[in-house]
Amino acid sequence: MTHIDLSVVNWARAQFALTAMYHWIFVPLTLGLSFLCAFFESIYVRTGKKEWLSITKFWMTLFGINFAIGVATGIILEFEFGTNWSNYSWMVGDIFGAPLAIEGLFAFFLEATFFAVMFFGWNRVSKRFHLFSTWMVAVGSNLSAVWILVANGWMQNPVGMVFNPNTARFEMNSFFKLVFNPVAVSKFIHTSSSGFLFASLFVLTISSWYLIKGRHVEMAKKSIVVAAVFGLLASSFVAMTGDTSAYEVSQKQPMKLAAIEGLYKGQTKAPIVALGILNTDKKVGDNQKSFVAKIEIPYLLSILANHSFTAFVPGIDDLVYGNKTYGIEGAASKMVKGRKAIKDLELFKNARKDKNTAKAAAALKDFKINQAYLGYGYLDKPEEAAPPVAVPYYAFHIMVGLGTLFPLLFAAFLFFSIKNTLVEKRWLLPLGFISVFLGLIAQESGWVVAEVGRQPWAISGLLPVKMATSNLDPQNIQITFFMFFGLFTLLLVAEIKIMLKQISTGFEEGGDLK
Amino acid sequence: MGLIKKIYLFYRNGFKEMILGKKLWKIILIKLFIMFAILKFFFFPDYLNTKFHTDREKGNYVLEQMTQYAPHSPMQ
Structure with a gap:
């Protein structure tokens, strides 16, 4: 018998x-900033005004820095799959192979081809082809995200597959079901639109800093208008898709919904907790109060x-111990x-x-009756x-709280930009300046x-995390944990340093990654 | 001028004229070197590949893991 080293x-x-x-940190900025660059350049091509060219080149340079520092940081996750999560990797290889291969092809052909035109092509290709390339980079970056979120969505709601006991692998039997998994669809829209929002906050932060310092005022104001419109639209999408996501979670992962709401005992006409402090002594199944204090909005959770x-919205106790009613x-x-x-x-x-053969066939027939509950068999207690x-x-409430604040911020920036009084609003600019940090916390x-x-x-329902790991010495993972911590911190510091230098140079000198 | 030559010159001149881009490429190359030549090679071997040679052996091992796990609490 095998025991797992926790x-x-x-x-x-x-x-x-x-x-x-x-x-x-890097991905959402790439997703959103690529589209913002495309918007800026579209305005330049339409109006022919040089200031929009400078604006485009400036933000494109920051996009390039973020892309260069962030590129391939996701590959480390794949290393970890093979080493730390070998059981899992083996079992899902057939499912993840197709989407990740498609992601690789998209990333290579769309991004690599058009990325070069985007940065090397100024004055070498026509304006329209350059613009087309910028749009393709934006579309390509976001399409890459589709496939990774299809894979993630499958883990949250495994569909379009069968388990093959001969190979111990989950095998795809419907590519259509895998790609159009409702959890994956809502996850992609929610995630990409939150990336658009985050990148808009990034533009707001840097532009607000320029306005506070009185530098590049006109360029910063123009950037803010585009970012505020995009951010406001993205915020609406984030809210709408957040609602869809919550519905999907309630249908496919009711335990997750109960946890993010701190709901232990299910109820009809369930209220949502707008603000609340959890009782840290509360355990599943006991009769203690779930919250020390809370403010609720009636009916909203239902x-x-x-x-x-x-x-009726089931609580954690209902899902752990069952509820016959x-x-x-x-x-x-x-x-x-x-x-x-x-x-x-x-x-x-x-x-x-x-x-x-006869005994194997009989065992397989019996296995299929309960295979949907396979993962529960590995749990030690309900x-x-x-x-x-x-x-x-707390993470959910922080995300929603900040997500409510952002559209107000974009609306305020847009309103005062239209009235041309933004520079006078000294109370608003510091808020704009810190907004990207709040966005990062929300992300x-x-x-x-x-x-x-x-978790778990x-x-x-099919494979708990503890069964997905490899039989390794924990010290090996500890060593690489700290190595990654060092490497990623170094990369982040490099990104911030190079970006700050570029930001301090400003709009006039930006562009071409020169 | 042939299309291939045009594309070659496009990339060659593009890379030649980079300033900040050169620094970023250096970072990318150093990063890829650390990832593939150090981390992957020394610290992240593919666990199943180091132990088994065929898919059949790997499948059998994972199946063994799946059927031999002993939960801590007995159930009827």
């Missing part, structure tokens, strides 16, 4: 989180989760089925080894089916909600 699991988790969260004022099967019952599935899988494996509540709860909180909220699962 320190390996936790260090592998920590390393993955560190790498993904650093990687996620509406969000089921599009109904009166719908509402027909909810608890983790405890699923664990029994999961362990039966593991037993049948073992019978199949042994029968196959003994070349007993309470393990719940994620740690505090982390996703990282979103990642935490998605990934910590789905690597593949929802």
